[in-house]
Amino acid sequence: MKDSPSPAFAQLANAFTRRRSNHDRKLPPGPEGLPLLGSMVDVRTDALSMFERGRREHGDTVRYRFGPFDMVAIHRPQDIRTVLLERADDFHKSPTYQGLELVVGKGLLTSEDQFWRRQRKLMTPAFHHKRLLGFCDHMVRCSTELADEWDELVANHRGAQLPIVDLHTQLLSLTFRIVGLTLFSTELSDKAGDMGPALATVLEHANHLAVSMLLVPPPWVPTPRNLRFKAAMQVVDDVVQGIITERRNSREDTGDLLSMLMAATDETGQIRMSDRELRDEVATLVLAGHETTAQALTWTFMLLSRHPVIERRVVAEIRAVCGDRPPSMEDLAALDYTGRVIDEAMRLYPPAWLIERQALVDLELDGYSIPAGTLVAISPWTIHRHPAHWPNPEGFDPDRFLPETVAARPRYTYLPFGGGPRQCIGVNFALYEAKLVLATLLQRFSVELVSGQDLSLEAAVTLRPAHGMKMWLRSRA
Numbered sequence: 001m002k003d004s005p006s007p008a009f010a011q012l013a014n015a016f017t018r019r020r021s022n023h024d025r026k027l028p029p030g031p032e033g034l035p036l037l038g039s040m041v042d043v044r045t046d047a048l049s050m051f052e053r054g055r056r057e058h059g060d061t062v063r064y065r066f067g068p069f070d071m072v073a074i075h076r077p078q079d080i081r082t083v084l085l086e087r088a089d090d091f092h093k094s095p096t097y098q099g100l101e102l103v104v105g106k107g108l109l110t111s112e113d114q115f116w117r118r119q120r121k122l123m124t125p126a127f128h129h130k131r132l133l134g135f136c137d138h139m140v141r142c143s144t145e146l147a148d149e150w151d152e153l154v155a156n157h158r159g160a161q162l163p164i165v166d167l168h169t170q171l172l173s174l175t176f177r178i179v180g181l182t183l184f185s186t187e188l189s190d191k192a193g194d195m196g197p198a199l200a201t202v203l204e205h206a207n208h209l210a211v212s213m214l215l216v217p218p219p220w221v222p223t224p225r226n227l228r229f230k231a232a233m234q235v236v237d238d239v240v241q242g243i244i245t246e247r248r249n250s251r252e253d254t255g256d257l258l259s260m261l262m263a264a265t266d267e268t269g270q271i272r273m274s275d276r277e278l279r280d281e282v283a284t285l286v287l288a289g290h291e292t293t294a295q296a297l298t299w300t301f302m303l304l305s306r307h308p309v310i311e312r313r314v315v316a317e318i319r320a321v322c323g324d325r326p327p328s329m330e331d332l333a334a335l336d337y338t339g340r341v342i343d344e345a346m347r348l349y350p351p352a353w354l355i356e357r358q359a360l361v362d363l364e365l366d367g368y369s370i371p372a373g374t375l376v377a378i379s380p381w382t383i384h385r386h387p388a389h390w391p392n393p394e395g396f397d398p399d400r401f402l403p404e405t406v407a408a409r410p411r412y413t414y415l416p417f418g419g420g421p422r423q424c425i426g427v428n429f430a431l432y433e434a435k436l437v438l439a440t441l442l443q444r445f446s447v448e449l450v451s452g453q454d455l456s457l458e459a460a461v462t463l464r465p466a467h468g469m470k471m472w473l474r475s476r477a
């Protein structure tokens, strides 16, 4: 049988054809970049600065060339609304999500059209407010156990200085555990054995693919990197399959998301999700559900450590609302300032720093032609710093999120969770979790940035500290 060209190859060929027919259209302005490569080197070395510089120098609609691909970054709220909401059906996720797809398959994050609609409908009830409230106990218990571990660390610490933890790693483990317990009633870290390092390898590879714009050897070429990824993926797959098989064998309905997915049928009431489909959704939720929230929390702690006055105000609120008992779901509404601090941290450090689409049809945005096939970039990093909507954009000021101030700003100027039909399904899950974790840990500890460390950013699938985040731990007891 004749091999058909790979999707990446077909995309390259299409991109060349489109490039030839672009001369008679009004295309957005943008940097020339290097011959042939365009802005490829810039996006790989410092994408955040590239997008900021592009907006400053060329305006709200900027065209970048990446080899054969054209990418248009948009910043006007009305255009973002068009792409994410009004004409959402005229876009697919961009091919740069293919790296992620190697990891999560065709789960909710990466699937399209009919299949995506079915899965989204199926999963939405699992994220209903009432159900989420039931998860709050797990969130607090896991955070309390981490605080207990920190207590022990402080108690056993010898030496003149305070004990140090890598807060980023610790928060990744914490949110990983919470997702396992809440959505799959599973202690992932027990089952996982080697899952932690394997997941880190898998994620690192997905990140690598995302920033390399697909111009890397395809997965079947046995490069050391591809082989490492394959081995790690096998470990992750075995764990996920183990969870599914165990649940199938026990026939127990625990009422969690996995039970809902297993019980769901199509319109005929006959066809259930295959093990492969279940695996993709489980992997998607484990990944999407822990990475992002851990980044949001890490950046929040970093900002609080740099802004002691704001930190004192958060701690005072936690004391006033919870006293000495651990926070609970009843406190969520009253932890109002804490919520604004998290919102503002996600403005400055949006965990999902780039949302990408590919146009399926020719269209116009901001008076410019956007030919079918163009990649459209929506960068919360840049949009959240747009001086037209955010005075003193680099300043950390949680009161930007007072209700009356929010009401006065146009929508689609703040989009840490995206927007339109593909908006994050876990938005409330994440916000409840972030509040409860922050309140539980801050109630008992203050964390201070260890001085002199390299806090460079890594803008991969999520926005993370490139070298972890070391913090001195000080018990409030």
Ligand code: HEM
Pocket (backbone or CB within 6 Å): 093, 108, 109, 110, 120, 179, 284, 285, 288, 289, 290, 292, 293, 296, 350, 351, 352, 355, 356, 415, 416, 417, 418, 419, 421, 422, 423, 424, 425, 426, 427, 429, 430
């Ligand atoms: C602070 C934490 C989080 C942030 C910043 C975040 C951000 C986002 C963003 C921006 C999108 C849209 C991507 C796009 O349009 O291309 C998204 C989608 C998604 N998120 Fe989140 N997320 C967070 C937490 C969570 C949690 C806790 C879960 C699950 C437990 C989750 C599950 C998902 C899923 C499944 C999708 C795909 C939805 C769809 O396409 O229907 N996320 N997230």
